[in-house]
Amino acid sequence: MILPVAVARGVAAGTVDRAYRRWSRPRIRAGSTLRTAAGVVEIVAVDEVAADSIADEDARAAGLASADAVRSAFRGRDGGPVFRIRLRAVGPDPREALRADDRLEPDEIVEIGRRLDRLDRASRRGPWTREVLRLVAEHPGERAADLAARRRRPGRRYLSRPRAGVIIVRVPMGAVDGIDRDRARDHRGSSAARRGHGAG
Numbered sequence: 001m002i003l004p005v006a007v008a009r010g011v012a013a014g015t016v017d018r019a020y021r022r023w024s025r026p027r028i029r030a031g032s033t034l035r036t037a038a039g040v041v042e043i044v045a046v047d048e049v050a051a052d053s054i055a056d057e058d059a060r061a062a063g064l065a066s067a068d069a070v071r072s073a074f075r076g077r078d079g080g081p082v083f084r085i086r087l088r089a090v091g092p093d094p095r096e097a098l099r100a101d102d103r104l105e106p107d108e109i110v111e112i113g114r115r116l117d118r119l120d121r122a123s124r125r126g127p128w129t130r131e132v133l134r135l136v137a138e139h140p141g142e143r144a145a146d147l148a149a150r151r152r153r154p155g156r157r158y159l160s161r162p163r164a165g166v167i168i169v170r171v172p173m174g175a176v177d178g179i180d181r182d183r184a185r186d187h188r189g190s191s192a193a194r195r196g197h198g199a200g
Contacts, residue, residue, distance in 0.1 A: 001019075001028045002034075003019065003036050003087075005038070007019060008038040009037070010063045011089050012039050017086060018085060020054065020070050020074070021082070022051075022080050023081060026048075026083055028043055030046055031043065033090060041090065042088045042089075046086075048083055048084075049083070051074070051082045054070050058070070131151070135151070
């Protein structure tokens with residue numbers, strides 16, 4: 001389940017506490033969480049409701065202007081089950097703090113290097129992880145499809161790889177060159193990572 005940015009921000013601000021979806025069956029469970037552009041959101045409850053029971057007040061609590069706007073946004077088969085998903089803001093996405101922390105110990109760099117090596121070995125087209133990390137470092141904020149074009153590979157193929165490599169999200173961009181087993185075993189690799197040197 002994906003929450004639109006406006007809805008996620010509404011949950012964080014306390015003005016939105018629900019969403020409505022038309023699904024053949026529930027696709028999310030109470031107690032689970034979503035990472036959104038506005039932080040972590042908890043799924044408090046998932047209940048089937050009648051579409052015609054949704055009132056304008058319910059719509060406003062879902063971040064929309066009217067009940068008709070809610071119903072017109074439904075996807076899927078007409079007449080299918082409708083679910084009300086209760087939402088609650090939990091707090092900031094912990095990945096934000098992790099992403100800002102570029103202090104890596106030598107053993108952490110070693111482990112990251114091992115994981116990158118494992119991804120490279122699993123590729124049928126040869127190593128790719130360091131190249132992708134350098135591209136991200138050199139072109140911050142650029143769309144994945146544009147980065148893919150820089151590698152002269154189809155966007156979909158490129159996109160599948162960073163998803164598979166979500167484990168490397170904590171890698172400081174300046175430490176890309178330091179993430180190899182030889183340098184990570186000594187403190188020089190750690191110092192390079194802390195200073196943010198070595199990229200490119």
